[in-house]
Amino acid sequence: DTEVTQTPKHLVMGMTNKKSLKCEQHMGHRAMYWYKQKAKKPPELMFVYSYEKLSINESVPSRFSPECPNSSLLNLHLHALQPEDSALYLCASRSSGNNEQFFGPGTRLTVL
């Protein structure tokens, strides 16, 4: 099983809203990632969690707040976003054994 799940699939929010994106994997992977992808561009790394600890923050604005409650779950809390934050948000997890990295289906976020 190489499945990473994400909810919701689509999200529309206003600039004053607070929302959360959720990611789950049950492959026993110890590294989990958040990426942001704009149309016709490659995925851009936002955060890396390794063994449930934040190991990389790619200078992401504080209106994005990641959380790793346990080894299977990864959340991304959103607050006071801007319209330019509209994008596809991808979660991924990586095997420490063979280094293969798998993406979830993504959450399409629209900020009005």
Add this chain to the structure above:
Amino acid sequence: QQPVQSPQAVILREGEDAVINCSSSKALYSVHWYRQKHGEAPVFLMILLKGGEQKGHEKISASFNEKKQQSSLYLTASQLSYSGTYFCGTETFGNEKLTFGTGTRLTIIP
């Protein structure tokens, strides 16, 4: 720094072959290849971990030239299902993150 892929876009007829290249300015530990269809997430194709390593997956294979800091993806006898944007993701030593290349849009026509 972002790896550079070439070509940016290519159109092929079904059954033709294609090569997609990925070049990095840094010494690489691994190269990952993904295909992404419009509106979907990237799908993992393969990972190359050692210099000179070649891997195959049905009619899709790849090579990794560690000295040249390059990788190439080979698609033979292309099928309509191969259409999409291909990204390489590179990883440097001691760094657990992938940096994705500029992407190559592949269109297969009947």
